Amino acid sequence: MTAFHGTTIIAIRHNGKTVVAGDGQVTLGDTVTKHKAKKVRRIYKDKIVVGFAGATADAMNLTEKLEEKLERYNGNLTRAAVELAKEWRTDKYLRRLEAMMIAVDESKMFLISGNGDVIEPDENVISIGSGSVAAQAAAVALIRHSTLEARGIAEETMKIAASLCIYTNDSITVEELT
Helix, strand or coil, X not given: CCCCCCCEEEEEEECCEEEEEEECCEEECCEEEECCCXXXXXXXXXXXXXXXXXXXXXXXXXXXXXXXXXXXXXXXXXXHHHHHHHHHHHCCCHHHCCEEEXXXXXXXXXEECCCCCEECCCCCEEEEECCHHHHHHHXXXXXXXXXXXXXXXXXXXXXXXHHHCCCCCCCEEEEEEC
């Protein structure tokens, strides 16, 4: 799978709250073409939050596919994520989609990729995109060494990622589940 430029998405679960945050920058080659894109959104009766990195049309297609799977499996995020990853990996058309996604509900958190990956993190933090390493490191440090709540950690994490990654800006969208 290609490393995607143009975004940072992070999901954090801390003190009973789950937050997904993403920046708003869209980059075409070496030019910023949009500053306030919304790459994090609620789906399936506002019970699931997804964030995506990669080609926008591909990510939107995958979001719709995930929502179809959630409908089919009565909101079971684990089952829907596994079925989406299976279909994504084996379908001739879907295999060509260039995107990754994070999907969370009140108890589960997954990174889903076209390689068939459905990864649940060990430390209640997962990130994707070009600024993901900086974001994940910042989030883990803040969880361990600050008194911030999940939303504050996400906001600070995205500021740090934006200061280090040229494909990430500080215009962020944050969605919170409690």
